Amino acid sequence: MSDDRRNRLPSDDRDWTPSKLSVTDKLGLTKFKPDAEPHLSVKDKEVCQATCRRKYCTHTCPAQVYRWEEEEESISIAYEGCLECGTCRSGGCPYDNIEMSYPRGGYGVQYRFG
């Protein structure tokens, strides 16, 4: 799942009309050193299924890390593209149902500009 979402690298000859820049395109620009183990998790699946009707995290995360999978009835987490901003632990999930820690030392996002 994460491979096709993340590994599309943009090239310079593309049409960069702003409205065409998807989050996947944006994340393709940023450098990541993904850890083998996720640093994000959903605390209680049932809250996502039964309580959270708007699936807030799928909107609030600026990296679209969270996606609602209809068939599995659960949130999938593409933690490899996490920008480590902390939105999901500070109200981005209004039910406080996401456990976030930082990736281990040396892993995660690496801003070249910042």
Place this chain on the structure above:
Amino acid sequence: MSDITNIPITTDRFDAIIVGAGPAGLSAACTLADGGARVAVIERGDWPGSKNMMGGLVFSQPTAQVAPEFWKKAPLERHITRREMWLTTGESVVRAAYESTDFGAEPYNSFSVFRSRFDKWLAGEARAKGAIIITETLVEDLLMEGDRVVGVRTGRPEGDLEADVVILCEGVNPFLAEKAGLSKGVKPESLALAVKEVLALPREKLEDRFNLDEGNGAAYEVIGEITGGIPGTGFIYTNRDTVSIGVGVILKDMVDQTAEAYALLERFKAQPQVQRLIHGASPREYAAHLIPEGGYRGMPRLHGNGVLIAGDAAGMVNAVFTEGANLALLSGKMAAETVLRAMECGSFEAITLDHYRQQLEKSIIMKDLKTFQDVTPFLSSHPHFFTMYPELASAAVKELLTVDSLSKADKMHLIIKLVRSQRPARKLMKDLYDGWRTFS
């Protein structure tokens, strides 16, 4: 890639351990090392700066207090000679601009920078003074003896490090300050989520489009339709051969409206007056960051036994004037000065470290944070400041500038009628009064 030696962790004891190599942590490290303290900075990124992000401008005067004449050696993008404020409606812009040749000469006023490069440089300065910079190392917990912080637990094997005092400069997500019981976490109404893109433009083209002399820079803050009625701003900063463009919105309001920060940024970029500036520029990086905008009321406890908090972790941001890094630098310096004083007394009790809070109270940091302490809740409860007023401003200016058969007196009358239809006089006066109270 990194010019910082990655020193393996030993069982050495330090006078002070600093968590986080951002502006607060590196400022504290420079000050402590200058004072002869044995100090280590622990940074989770590959290099100091690799996790850091801001708009961003650094201001000359506070930065020079930590690194004198930094403009002669630090990696800077452009010195800012023009600042603009835009009120937008989607089609139109009302602008206010300030430009000065003063800002283009030493000691300058502000510079656009990239944190990832600037902080790497500042870490080099700290290291040259004798601070030890340990990278690729996450501090997972604090070592406690009762209610006293006595060191840190890192993610490395046998990675416990002890020190007389720990300065938390861990940034906006206060994981460790929460563990130490100093912070109760930051609430979404006190946070802004900012997303930013760095767009490459050839230098000449950039200077032409932004109407800049060689080496000079411009910084734009934009309020209005672009944030979709959510309290927030857009910003555009010119760098050497790139443009930083972003949007920041109050997190609580963004969540309530299930708005998407990246969609707001795309909308901002598509605004015709913005599009003209960035057209054809190729994106280089996308970044996101939270900004603690709770001001004075949103601050955690700033110290405990053996521990101090500085920078974003302490909520030190002046949202109105988009100042954060300079408050981080100054607070890091003050925390370090308190530690040096505590080393002289040989006591790291909360009562000794309270000196930090006292110094902060006397400083520009707390004075400014107190002045603007009600701004963020005020803007959340007055979203029409971001929609209706920019629209009214635009409509009024348009009416005055449009030449038709109406006399200017009739036009003034029309404008007053329009304003009244949108906002009754009583409410308008209240907005003015509340606004004045909040922003002064």
